Amino acid sequence: MIGAALLLLALEPPPAPPPPASLAVAPLRFAPPVGEPMTYRVTSRRRARDGSMASYTLVYALQWERAGRGVQLAATLRRIESDARPELVQALTGLLRPLIGQTISYLVAADGGRVDMIDPDAQWARVLGKVQSMGAGAGQGEAKQVAGLLASLPPAERDKLATADIRALVAPANPALADGASDLKVEQAGNRRTITRIERPAAAGGPDARPPIEIATSWTIDTATGLILGERRATWVAGENGSERRLVEERIRDLAAGDPR
Incomplete structure (x- = not known):
């Protein structure tokens, strides 16, 4: 979503997409709960220089509706939550304030395999206009910088970038769950499928060598709807x-039924 895209740009450049994985075990159907409100929380947590972990959460209200042969998704950023230092929270919420209450519409293919913004030129013009106006009016360099980057x-x-969090939500469109690789562990229990992967990228040697890292990612998929109920990448x-x-x-993504509270 655009709010998440701005959050990524504000914190640091978005990471490269992970290598493809597999949706093995059983075929997925795409049948989102049309007409029923949902809450989507996208959280980024990072370790600060003082050793503490700071989190930023974008809380969205989602609504699915039929649109021809596909499905239309309306996503509205309701609020931003954070436990970071007050000055950092104020800077970030100020940057994203123009997007709070704004609805971004997406069209999802009938099989869930493709996600597109509806009338992207008009939606981007509206968003960029609000961010630029806020930056000019308040003299905020961060807003001007992000607007320029976008x-x-x-x-x-x-x-x-703007559809990344929606593609992450719809299992058939999720680039990390495309057919291909076998470095996964897949478990199925009823309509819940859990996929996990552990990555250990090779560490560079030499004087600038960094400690080895491990990336653990898990997805929980509702195979009845084709939606990813939870994702955690640590x-x-x-x-x-x-x-x-x-x-x-x-990075944590959570999807639940009902309006955001």
């Missing part, structure tokens, strides 16, 4: 001199 992106990359760094490993960053 405006300079090629349309395809900008739309890809990055750990090996401890020095035999000390315990440390969590350095984490």
